[in-house]
Amino acid sequence: MSLFKNVIVFCLDPAWNQELAQAEEALSAQRFVPCGPSQEKSAGWVPPRGQEHGPLIESVQGQWLLEFMVEAKALPGSVVRRKVEERAAQIEAQTGRRPGRKEQKEMKEEVTHELLPMAFSRFMRATVWIDRTQRRLVINASNIARADEVVSSLAQQLPGFGVSALHTQLEPASAMSGWLHTQEPPAGFTIDRECELKATDESKAAVRYAKHALDIDEVRAHIEAGKRPTRLAMTWEDRVSFELTEGMQLRKLAFLEGTDKAADGGKPEDDFDADAAIATGELGQLLPALVEALGGEQLIAGGMPVDAARATGAQGAASAEAEGQPQAEEEAPF
Structure with a gap:
C-alpha cells in the first residue's frame, strides 16, 4: 500500500539544516497523546512504522519519513443544537424569559463538554516526507488547508x-489547457481519460469527463470558450499515474506495475522500507520532470521562503473560501 495518495509539495528553507537526532528530540515534545474524555481534539507525531515507542523519524535511503496523527471527536452539530434548544425551552417555560445569545453560547459549551465523553473518535494520519537534498517537503493530504x-x-x-x-x-491550468488543446503533452507524460473544465465567469459552469477520451473536438471547444482545466489525469513514463490540479497538487497517485520490484521477495517487516523507497524514488524523479514541464520553478521574494505557518494558513483560508466552506467547518484535517 502506497504511503502517498494525494500530495502537496513545498520548498524547504535552504537555511534549515538539522541532524536527525536533533529533529527527533525536538518532535518528541509533540508526540501524539490520545484525547481525554472531555477533549475535543488531539494532534501530534507517531512512529511511522507503527511500532509503539518507536522513532518519530525514519530515514530510508537518506529520506526522512514522519507521520502526523489527529484524533477528533465526532459530535454532530444537530445533536448539540437540539440539546441547547431543549434547555432554552425549559428555561423559557420556567421563567417566561428566552435565554439571550450569550447565555445560549454558554449552554452550547456546557452541552458539548457533557457529550464529548460519549462521542466517537476519528483518527486521521498524514505521511510526511522531508527530502533535505532536494529541499522538498511532501505531505500526504488532500488540500492545502x-x-x-x-x-x-x-x-x-x-x-x-x-x-x-x-x-x-507556467500556471498548471494554463499548461493543461495547452496540452489538451494541442493534444501534445510534455515529453515523458501522457494524457489519460479524466479531467474537469470550469468556466472562469460568474456561472462557474463545469464539465467533467471520466473514463472518456479527451482528444475530441468537444474538449477543444470548451477550452476555446474560456473554460480552464481544474484537474487532469496523466501518467509519467508509464510508472506513475496521477491527477494534476490547478493548485499544483497531485491526487490519486498510483505507482504502476514495474515500480514495485524493490518489494519482491521481501519480508513483511521490510514492507515499510520498500514502500518508502518506491514512493520517494519515483516521486523524486516525477516532481522535477513535472516542474520542468511547467517551465521550471519560479522563485518569489528573491528565492527566500516565507514563514511556514503564514504561508499555509493564508492559502488554506483561500482554499476553504474557494470551496464555499468556512475553514473552521472542516470535519477532518486529512
Missing part, C-alpha cells in the same frame, strides 16, 4: 524550519 496543521507543527517544533509554496513559470 489540511496540510497547514502539519507544517505549523514542524515550524513550531523544529528550530529554523520554514517552507515556501512551490510555484512554476
Whole structure:
C-alpha cells in the first residue's frame, strides 16, 4: 500500500539544516497523546512504522519519513443544537424569559463538554516526507488547508524550519489547457481519460469527463470558450499515474506495475522500507520532470521562503473560501 495518495509539495528553507537526532528530540515534545474524555481534539507525531515507542523519524535511503496523527471527536452539530434548544425551552417555560445569545453560547459549551465523553473518535494520519537534498517537503493530504496543521507543527517544533509554496513559470491550468488543446503533452507524460473544465465567469459552469477520451473536438471547444482545466489525469513514463490540479497538487497517485520490484521477495517487516523507497524514488524523479514541464520553478521574494505557518494558513483560508466552506467547518484535517 502506497504511503502517498494525494500530495502537496513545498520548498524547504535552504537555511534549515538539522541532524536527525536533533529533529527527533525536538518532535518528541509533540508526540501524539490520545484525547481525554472531555477533549475535543488531539494532534501530534507517531512512529511511522507503527511500532509503539518507536522513532518519530525514519530515514530510508537518506529520506526522512514522519507521520502526523489527529484524533477528533465526532459530535454532530444537530445533536448539540437540539440539546441547547431543549434547555432554552425549559428555561423559557420556567421563567417566561428566552435565554439571550450569550447565555445560549454558554449552554452550547456546557452541552458539548457533557457529550464529548460519549462521542466517537476519528483518527486521521498524514505521511510526511522531508527530502533535505532536494529541499522538498511532501505531505500526504488532500488540500492545502489540511496540510497547514502539519507544517505549523514542524515550524513550531523544529528550530529554523520554514517552507515556501512551490510555484512554476507556467500556471498548471494554463499548461493543461495547452496540452489538451494541442493534444501534445510534455515529453515523458501522457494524457489519460479524466479531467474537469470550469468556466472562469460568474456561472462557474463545469464539465467533467471520466473514463472518456479527451482528444475530441468537444474538449477543444470548451477550452476555446474560456473554460480552464481544474484537474487532469496523466501518467509519467508509464510508472506513475496521477491527477494534476490547478493548485499544483497531485491526487490519486498510483505507482504502476514495474515500480514495485524493490518489494519482491521481501519480508513483511521490510514492507515499510520498500514502500518508502518506491514512493520517494519515483516521486523524486516525477516532481522535477513535472516542474520542468511547467517551465521550471519560479522563485518569489528573491528565492527566500516565507514563514511556514503564514504561508499555509493564508492559502488554506483561500482554499476553504474557494470551496464555499468556512475553514473552521472542516470535519477532518486529512
